Amino acid sequence: MTQLVQLQSALPTLHGAGYEVYAISNDTVERLAEFAERHSISFDLLADEDSGVIRAFGIMNTLVEPGEGKHMRWYGIPYPGTFITDANGTIVDKDFHQHHARRLSGPALAHRVLGTDPEPHRDAPMATTADAELSVAASLTDPTLRLEVISMMTVEIDIAHGRHIYAAGAPQAFTPVGLRVEGTGVRADAPIWPVPTALSMAELGMEVPVYTGKVRVSVPVTATSEIIRLGHGLDYDRAEVTITCSYQSCDEYACALPTTVQTTLCVPLETLVEPPGIQSYADRVTRERTKALHQGSSRGTHDPHD
Amino acid sequence: MSDAEYYDEFGFYSPMPLNRAARREPDEDFPTGPPIGTALPGIQLPNQHGAVVDVASQMGSNGAVVVFHRSAYW
Numbered sequence: 001m002t003q004l005v006q007l008q009s010a011l012p013t014l015h016g017a018g019y020e021v022y023a024i025s026n027d028t029v030e031r032l033a034e035f036a037e038r039h040s041i042s043f044d045l046l047a048d049e050d051s052g053v054i055r056a057f058g059i060m061n062t063l064v065e066p067g068e069g070k071h072m073r074w075y076g077i078p079y080p081g082t083f084i085t086d087a088n089g090t091i092v093d094k095d096f097h098q099h100h101a102r103r104l105s106g107p108a109l110a111h112r113v114l115g116t117d118p119e120p121h122r123d124a125p126m127a128t129t130a131d132a133e134l135s136v137a138a139s140l141t142d143p144t145l146r147l148e149v150i151s152m153m154t155v156e157i158d159i160a161h162g163r164h165i166y167a168a169g170a171p172q173a174f175t176p177v178g179l180r181v182e183g184t185g186v187r188a189d190a191p192i193w194p195v196p197t198a199l200s201m202a203e204l205g206m207e208v209p210v211y212t213g214k215v216r217v218s219v220p221v222t223a224t225s226e227i228i229r230l231g232h233g234l235d236y237d238r239a240e241v242t243i244t245c246s247y248q249s250c251d252e253y254a255c256a257l258p259t260t261v262q263t264t265l266c267v268p269l270e271t272l273v274e275p276p277g278i279q280s281y282a283d284r285v286t287r288e289r290t291k292a293l294h295q296g297s298s299r300g301t302h303d304p305h306d
Numbered sequence: 307m308s309d310a311e312y313y314d315e316f317g318f319y320s321p322m323p324l325n326r327a328a329r330r331e332p333d334e335d336f337p338t339g340p341p342i343g344t345a346l347p348g349i350q351l352p353n354q355h356g357a358v359v360d361v362a363s364q365m366g367s368n369g370a371v372v373v374f375h376r377s378a379y380w
Contacts, residue, residue: 003375018368022361024351025377032354035378044359045378046351056347057339059374063330074327078374079336086369089346089362096338099316099331100376113371148318225319232321275379282321289309 006106051076101148118152129263144270167196175258185227231282
């Protein structure tokens, strides 16, 4: 649901870049019509009711047994994922995740399709820090973080004029730049670094990978169930994401000692566009849990009426 | 007392028991369909208005984004 609604938001960008958008599921035409109406979806939602196309793609979820959860149409669902093609229909990229809840946010997918560097969303929070050698500005492609929806964090490192920092692959004597992104209930994948430039070091007789000027790093981040539980609304209103940049900078004469700078990005959390019924499931789980807790404490105090 | 039985091996919480079809996750090497560099298989399916769409004949000037999802309602 969230994914289709976010795709609708990304539609002007994708259409503007010359991409048609299609979404396929084993839903019936009637269900898709109702959903499209309710959420103002204007792109094609395709109904693969007998899962013929899903099977032809070889992505039918075989963990679901025939006849299982019939009224919810569990049998015949695909492993969720996205294909990106060129104008001739050749697949140029695809994005699948092992966990069904994980998917790129609308803006993150748009950047992936267009092959552009992720840009901060205009309503996204920003955190900055600086020392004499560089400054760091962190933001997101989305204004909020949502459960298992992958947003791209943009980290811009601006290195002081005349200085360079070392990239991965530099000789052991130099400390390469590193980024650590962490926070309670936040999962960050490996940072995506741009290609460094090669600095010729005559005295070492070698070329060393370095960054100079502005360096834009992208880090996939998402909120996890540690801070948002499906169907339970928001237990917390924001996540705190700490960004630590460790580096060593030099100019053409001398190197400074390795050091770190750190900043914290406070990101508002947002619930998913949830399927109907999930909240009543969640309420039932809470009731059962409360009941079990109550029974547990009664036993603990040896209630004479027990 | 905890609701630990609702958290899967990935730490994902959903108020559905883990033995339900909804909670089963594939192995890491699950199928992801035709590889990059190959042709997108043919897709002719009805859309939400009941009109049959042939994806190959309605590509954008740069291509298409084709999303397979669990359900509009999920």
